Amino acid sequence: MATPVTIKVSNRNPRKPIKRLPSSIEVTDATTVQDVKDKLGKQVGLNPERLGISDPEKKKLLSDRKALITKHKEVLGGLEILVKDLGPQASWTTVFVIEYLGPILIHLSFLAIRPYIYSNPGPLSTSQYLSMAMIVLHFLKREYETLFVHRFSLATMPFFNIFKNSGHYWVFSGFNLAYWIYKPTSYTAKSSPAIDSINYVGIALYLFGEIANYNAHVVLSKLRKPGGTERGIPKGFGFDTVTCPNYSFELIAWTGIALVTKSWSTVLFGIIAYGQMRIWAQKKERALRQLSDKYNKKRNGIIPGPWRKL
Structure with a gap:
């Protein structure tokens, strides 16, 4: 398995920041979007489905939960993801x-x-x-x-x-x-x-x-x-x-x-x-x-x- 890569984690909505959101997260070439949501959900104390993950360039929501996070060029290029609380689901x-x-x-x-x-x-x-x-x-x-x-x-x-x-x-x-x-x-x-x-x-x-x-x-x-x-x-x-x-x-x-x-x-x-x-x-x-x-x-x-x- 490839060496883990550290990706910066930022609040997509600074006016309504997610409390206890970590500043970064480690991913590998086997980490899916859902894996990221699950890890972040545990750390911030929210249902993972409430978390919307977006790329930093186009700010497009990564809707395919089973897609590999490293397959998103915008994420890998900027080594950053934006996270937003989507509210109750x-x-x-x-x-x-x-x-x-x-x-x-x-x-x-x-x-x-x-x-x-x-x-x-x-x-x-x-x-x-x-x-x-x-x-x-x-x-x-x-x-x-x-x-x-x-x-x-x-x-x-x-x-x-x-x-x-x-x-x-x-x-x-x-x-x-x-x-x-x-x-x-x-x-x-x-x-x-x-x-x-x-x-x-x-x-x-x-x-x-x-x-x-x-x-x-x-x-x-x-x-x-x-x-x-x-x-x-x-x-x-x-x-x-x-x-x-x-x-x-x-x-x-x-x-x-x-x-x-x-x-x-x-x-x-x-x-x-x-x-x-x-x-x-x-x-x-x-x-x-x-x-x-x-x-x-x-x-x-x-x-x-x-x-x-x-």
């Missing part, structure tokens, strides 16, 4: 489970609380029951994927994200959809007792979108070993057309839900979701482009369109 699984649980409970609870919200609520129509089933199943699928399919490269995210993410899902896909869909005077409530042709189209789009979305998530999960942080270029159904077909298929599923609910609230949620997914898709596009010069640059991350090689 929560696991990605915990955040996802909580944020998806909200819409499930909210929609199911409307079966019991409708008499206390609306006057003369009456029974739910076929379309309203169908809408509830589609929305609840969508988020149950997400819960399953969170627990058994997704493989996260980062161990944690800021604890505050629980409230931010839950606010998005609980409000826009929970209360927002439920209040208008299960309203006695809504278009959905006045639908025919039988499933009409529009509902059949909506169900078909929904099933296709959900199944294709699940397949895309499985493809993405196979790019990384359990507990791994490695990145890969996904290939398969949808991935040769857009950067993030999982988002494309999700929008198709929600289009199906919108046709069944026939509610402006579903359209509103779809527009908000598209805006956020578009930002994520652009970040994913940039990350894949940096990963390999053989990656085919897409012109759009979600909606299919012309694309060319770099």
Whole structure:
């Protein structure tokens, strides 16, 4: 093993310095970013996941916890790392489970609380029951994927994200959809007792979108070993057309839900979701482009369109 190298340790935020932070740390060619975080965490008395390690030149966060610290040229060149307290952290699984649980409970609870919200609520129509089933199943699928399919490269995210993410899902896909869909005077409530042709189209789009979305998530999960942080270029159904077909298929599923609910609230949620997914898709596009010069640059991350090689 190579001779240990001494690297200077500095507070990235001098205004909020980390107490008891050592002035230096010794690393070898086998020391990972996580090893550094673990060593510093013990010395400063903080959970290692709270510590963000950055290089001194670009001040870019070293997000790959399994990467060798000596492989970062900026760190090795300046023999320095910057450390910041990221604050309380929560696991990605915990955040996802909580944020998806909200819409499930909210929609199911409307079966019991409708008499206390609306006057003369009456029974739910076929379309309203169908809408509830589609929305609840969508988020149950997400819960399953969170627990058994997704493989996260980062161990944690800021604890505050629980409230931010839950606010998005609980409000826009929970209360927002439920209040208008299960309203006695809504278009959905006045639908025919039988499933009409529009509902059949909506169900078909929904099933296709959900199944294709699940397949895309499985493809993405196979790019990384359990507990791994490695990145890969996904290939398969949808991935040769857009950067993030999982988002494309999700929008198709929600289009199906919108046709069944026939509610402006579903359209509103779809527009908000598209805006956020578009930002994520652009970040994913940039990350894949940096990963390999053989990656085919897409012109759009979600909606299919012309694309060319770099």
